[in-house]
Amino acid sequence: MTHAVKGRVMKQIKAGLIGFGTIGAGVVKVFQHNGPVIADRLGAQLELVKIADLDITTERGVSVAPGQLTTDVEEILANPEIDIVIELIGGYEPARTFVLKAIANGKHVVTANKALLAVHGEEIFAAASKQGVDVYFEAAVAGGIPIISSIKENLCANQFSSVLGILNGTCNYILTRMTQAGDDFADVLKAAQDLGYAEADPTFDVEGIDAAHKLAILLSICFGTRVNFADISTEGIGNISSLDIQFAEQFGYKIKLLAIGKRDGDSIEARVHPTMIPLYHPLADVEGVFNAVRLVGDFVGPSMQIGYGAGMEATASAVMGDVMAIARNMQLGGKGVRTPAMAYCADKVSQLAIKPMAEIVTQYYLRFAANDQPGVLAQISTILGNHHISIASMIQPERQVGGAVPIVVLTHEAMEDHIVKALAEIDKLAVIKEQSRFIRIESELE
Amino acid sequence: MTHAVKGRVMKQIKAGLIGFGTIGAGVVKVFQHNGPVIADRLGAQLELVKIADLDITTERGVSVAPGQLTTDVEEILANPEIDIVIELIGGYEPARTFVLKAIANGKHVVTANKALLAVHGEEIFAAASKQGVDVYFEAAVAGGIPIISSIKENLCANQFSSVLGILNGTCNYILTRMTQAGDDFADVLKAAQDLGYAEADPTFDVEGIDAAHKLAILLSICFGTRVNFADISTEGIGNISSLDIQFAEQFGYKIKLLAIGKRDGDSIEARVHPTMIPLYHPLADVEGVFNAVRLVGDFVGPSMQIGYGAGMEATASAVMGDVMAIARNMQLGGKGVRTPAMAYCADKVSQLAIKPMAEIVTQYYLRFAANDQPGVLAQISTILGNHHISIASMIQPERQVGGAVPIVVLTHEAMEDHIVKALAEIDKLAVIKEQSRFIRIESELE
Numbered sequence: 001m002t003h004a005v006k007g008r009v010m011k012q013i014k015a016g017l018i019g020f021g022t023i024g025a026g027v028v029k030v031f032q033h034n035g036p037v038i039a040d041r042l043g044a045q046l047e048l049v050k051i052a053d054l055d056i057t058t059e060r061g062v063s064v065a066p067g068q069l070t071t072d073v074e075e076i077l078a079n080p081e082i083d084i085v086i087e088l089i090g091g092y093e094p095a096r097t098f099v100l101k102a103i104a105n106g107k108h109v110v111t112a113n114k115a116l117l118a119v120h121g122e123e124i125f126a127a128a129s130k131q132g133v134d135v136y137f138e139a140a141v142a143g144g145i146p147i148i149s150s151i152k153e154n155l156c157a158n159q160f161s162s163v164l165g166i167l168n169g170t171c172n173y174i175l176t177r178m179t180q181a182g183d184d185f186a187d188v189l190k191a192a193q194d195l196g197y198a199e200a201d202p203t204f205d206v207e208g209i210d211a212a213h214k215l216a217i218l219l220s221i222c223f224g225t226r227v228n229f230a231d232i233s234t235e236g237i238g239n240i241s242s243l244d245i246q247f248a249e250q251f252g253y254k255i256k257l258l259a260i261g262k263r264d265g266d267s268i269e270a271r272v273h274p275t276m277i278p279l280y281h282p283l284a285d286v287e288g289v290f291n292a293v294r295l296v297g298d299f300v301g302p303s304m305q306i307g308y309g310a311g312m313e314a315t316a317s318a319v320m321g322d323v324m325a326i327a328r329n330m331q332l333g334g335k336g337v338r339t340p341a342m343a344y345c346a347d348k349v350s351q352l353a354i355k356p357m358a359e360i361v362t363q364y365y366l367r368f369a370a371n372d373q374p375g376v377l378a379q380i381s382t383i384l385g386n387h388h389i390s391i392a393s394m395i396q397p398e399r400q401v402g403g404a405v406p407i408v409v410l411t412h413e414a415m416e417d418h419i420v421k422a423l424a425e426i427d428k429l430a431v432i433k434e435q436s437r438f439i440r441i442e443s444e445l446e
Numbered sequence: 447m448t449h450a451v452k453g454r455v456m457k458q459i460k461a462g463l464i465g466f467g468t469i470g471a472g473v474v475k476v477f478q479h480n481g482p483v484i485a486d487r488l489g490a491q492l493e494l495v496k497i498a499d500l501d502i503t504t505e506r507g508v509s510v511a512p513g514q515l516t517t518d519v520e521e522i523l524a525n526p527e528i529d530i531v532i533e534l535i536g537g538y539e540p541a542r543t544f545v546l547k548a549i550a551n552g553k554h555v556v557t558a559n560k561a562l563l564a565v566h567g568e569e570i571f572a573a574a575s576k577q578g579v580d581v582y583f584e585a586a587v588a589g590g591i592p593i594i595s596s597i598k599e600n601l602c603a604n605q606f607s608s609v610l611g612i613l614n615g616t617c618n619y620i621l622t623r624m625t626q627a628g629d630d631f632a633d634v635l636k637a638a639q640d641l642g643y644a645e646a647d648p649t650f651d652v653e654g655i656d657a658a659h660k661l662a663i664l665l666s667i668c669f670g671t672r673v674n675f676a677d678i679s680t681e682g683i684g685n686i687s688s689l690d691i692q693f694a695e696q697f698g699y700k701i702k703l704l705a706i707g708k709r710d711g712d713s714i715e716a717r718v719h720p721t722m723i724p725l726y727h728p729l730a731d732v733e734g735v736f737n738a739v740r741l742v743g744d745f746v747g748p749s750m751q752i753g754y755g756a757g758m759e760a761t762a763s764a765v766m767g768d769v770m771a772i773a774r775n776m777q778l779g780g781k782g783v784r785t786p787a788m789a790y791c792a793d794k795v796s797q798l799a800i801k802p803m804a805e806i807v808t809q810y811y812l813r814f815a816a817n818d819q820p821g822v823l824a825q826i827s828t829i830l831g832n833h834h835i836s837i838a839s840m841i842q843p844e845r846q847v848g849g850a851v852p853i854v855v856l857t858h859e860a861m862e863d864h865i866v867k868a869l870a871e872i873d874k875l876a877v878i879k880e881q882s883r884f885i886r887i888e889s890e891l892e
Contacts, residue, residue, distance in 0.1 A: 030603050030745055040670065040794035041602050041786065138600065144746050146600030153599075153774075154584065154592030156487050157476050157766030224486065282728040282752055299476055299763035300590050303753040306728055307746060317745035320603030328599075334779030340487065348486035 011044040013327045016076030018098055019088035020053035020069070023112060023139070025060040026316030027086060032062065038320070042327055050076050053089075077101045084326050086319060087111040096120050103127045103135070108330075110322040112139035112315055114213045118229055121220075125341040132336045134329060136322035141214040142167060142291040144307025144314035146321065151221050151295065152343045158297025160222040162444060164260040165293035166286050167214040169309035170198045170205035171237050171257040175274075176287045179245050179254065185238060197289065207236035208257060208272040215259035219270055222295070223263055224344035225352040227270065233357045235273035244367060244439060247408045248276050250395065251365070254284040258442060267353040269360060276365055276441040282306070283445065296444075358417035363392070363441035366411065366419075368426065369404035369434040376431045377407065383429075387422035389414045404433035413443055457490040459773045462522030464544055465534035466499035466515070469558060469585070471506040472762030473532060478508065484766070488773055496522050499535075523547045530772050532765060533557040542566045549573045549581070554776075556768040558585035558761055560659045564675050567666075571787040578782045580775060582768035587660040588613060588737040590753025590760035592767065597667050597741065598789045604743025606668040608890060610706040611739035612732050613660040615755035616644045616651035617683050617703040621720075622733045625691050625700065631684060643735065653682035654703060654718040661705035665716055668741070669709055669798060670790035673716065677800040681719035690813060690885060693854045694722050696841065697811070700730040704888060713799045715806060722811055722887040728752070729891065742890075804863035809838070809887035812857065812865075814872065815850035815880035822877045823853065829875075833868035835860045850879035859889060 291309030737755030
């Protein structure tokens with residue numbers, strides 16, 4: 001369809017939006033605020049012709065034209081005028097049905113739905129590939145960071161050895177507040193909920209599940225592998241105490257919830273857990289609701305990006321970047337998919353095994369609560385030595401925590417299996433008063 | 447052209463490389479090391495059919511097939527088999543002639559040549575647009591950071607308010623060494639030259655010219671404007687003393703050479719100079735030869751990328767990312783240019799005025815060298831006040847530097863014109879022993 005703009009004919013590309021929630025309203029705002037600059041960059045007119053939602057009466061903070069809103073999703077899915085369908089309803093169903101129908105009708109799809117991709121990605125991408133339409137999903141991982149595109153496009157001449165990052169803004173906000181204010185997890189979580197930075201049921205965020213969903217996507221596109229989500233080891237931040245945060249700082253570290261993916265021959269590491277990173281590393285300064293992703297490629301070396309992880313506006317920016325990418329593909333003409341949705345041609349995707357956590361090798365922070373009596377350290381270090389764990393440094397501050405004295409040990413690189421077994425043995429000592437704790441240190445950032 | 451791979455026909459895309467220096471050898475290495483994974487991602491076979499250089503006898507650390515090397519550039523420019531020409535000879539001529547000839551012959555071009563683009567960009571992009579071929583130049587700015595593509599593609603739904611960064615690895619290496627070792631500029635420069643991190647003639651780097659070239663490109667694509675390179679204010683790092691670095695740290699800042707671009711209505715700020723940034727900002731942890739770019743968009747908010755700025759491998763990664771992007775465009779079929787080379791359609795590019803430095807408003811670090819006698823501070827602060835400059839903090843340490851005592855002042859936001867005039871007046875005071883110094887503080891990062 002064409003449309004006369006300032007004396008010349010400008011192509012019009014039409015989109016339909018399914019899901020008029022927070023992010024959907026953000027997308028409408030981008031269309032309204034930046035329509036002219038988008039046209040100047042694209043050489044085409046992008047138009048949002050329809051918005052479908054079950055609820056079209058709630059005030060969204062944006063004004064839409066009469067007739068633009070509908071409760072009937074078929075006005076988008078079956079609309080021959082619409083080229084691109086933006087799916088922002090979230091969840092598995094009916095999102096899956098709508099996306100598959102849009103694809104079947106020859107429409108390109110933009111989605112921010114990581115849960116959908118994690119579970120039904122293969123089905124959706126296969127359908128899209130068969131139809132020769134695009135499925136873009138930059139907004140599914142760290143909305144303010146164009147990491148999907150960087151991996152699939154700009155850095156795609158590299159073989160990646162690792163991808164890691166801060167992928168959940170709620171956890172990072174909570175850890176930042178705990179670090180800056182010295183407050184405990186429960187208090188900060190409560191405050192975060194009051195501020196709207198954490199959900200009423202925060203499980204999905206604070207237990208690392210959301211970060212693991214995003215890691216699954218990053219692993220797939222970095223390493224060309226199918227990822228079985230259940231194989232990703234996931235630990236949340238609920239057990240981090242302000243005591244650990246203070247000790248970390250004494251040793252020159254900050255604690256962040258990291259999602260970590262590494263390639264090791266024909267297997268990969270895939271894990272989400274609280275991690276100590278050096279204070280001097282730029283990742284340590286990624287605070288509050290910011291996200292960050294760091295990749296290492298064999299030619300580019302380390303490459304890192306920092307931006308908002310979520311929120312209406314940053315996510316809408318990512319969605320619209322995808323819409324514009326599809327519009328560019330359409331303008332070029334031609335047929336088919338420009339870049340494979342999961343970075344690798346479908347027949348080149350493998351299934352790399354995920355390494356068991358017991359085989360992980362990294363440095364560890366260990367915290368023991370022991371009776372304050374001579375010989376404790378000798379007993380602990382003997383057991384560590386018996387398990388091939390070498391001590392890098394140790395502090396035994398003069399302070400009482402529940403009647404016991406904390407002893408903190410930083411190890412050189414050790415195997416997790418050895419750590420777990422050594423700690424089980426140490427916990428049986430009569431002088432040990434609480435279960436010993438460990439936090440992994442990300443050695444690669446040293 | 448097609449080529450049978452594992453039982454199916456795979457498209458072949460052919461490239462020719464002009465310039466077999468360090469970066470050229472890096473590109474050959476990517477082809478050789480990552481050819482298979484590139485094909486798995488692209489669904490096409492990339493082949494480097496010819497390499498042209500005047501010198502084809504020097505050992506480059508990579509082995510090339512017999513007949514692949516030539517001293518005759520026409521074997522690339524006039525070769526009907528070649529789809530993509532990679533220009534890595536640098537400088538204005540004969541690079542310009544070769545690039546224009548490649549375009550005239552219908553070939554896409556990838557270049558890392560920022561000097562060429564700064565001076566002949568408009569001619570080259572116009573020719574490419576007319577021919578419907580692509581000119582990609584990701585490697586021209588911060589090779590390890592896909593910033594050109596992020597601006598032109600992923601974040602292109604945003605209106606940008608600022609783009610700033612550490613764009614010269616040599617300067618950042620020198621400032622990092624000065625900060626960490628406390629050495630003076632001249633000593634560190636000498637050491638950097640011995641290590642190959644600085645050229646024998648370091649003018650281009652240490653005076654900020656290289657960073658200004660890169661800033662010109664970033665300004666153009668962020669703001670859709672032609673930039674007259676001569677209008678960019680450029681100050682190098684030669685006047686930074688270890689004394690300033692130490693004072694900066696006392697106030698919680700690090701000194702970096704920043705290239706800064708900001709939009710202010712219909713004008714832009716465009717300046718390269720040593721800048722104080724807060725120690726807690728991730729940019730302050732960008733050390734050594736790393737580069738970083740930070741953008742602010744109206745929807746994405748602040749978005750930052752960190753990676754190697756130069757070097758054989760990171761630059762080759764960027765070049766090959768561009769080659770693959772063009773290969774994807776070719777595979778899609780169709781005709782014309784997918785994304786305007788300078789981010790905006792040619793008829794939408796404007797010419798925004800560059801704001802004179804006198805009108806810049808930011809915070810300032812001021813260092814005076816004064817006689818150690820009562821009343822000095824009163825005289826200084828009176829003059830500052832008369833020029834509408836408000837003091838945020840001040841230190842007057844007990845130390846002798848050449849018989850004079852340093853007095854250091856941090857201001858609130860002030861206009862540069864007022865600072866310059868106040869300092870000129872202060873320098874006339876009998877108690878002032880040396881020319882007073884100022885360093886701008888990047889208020890936006892506070």
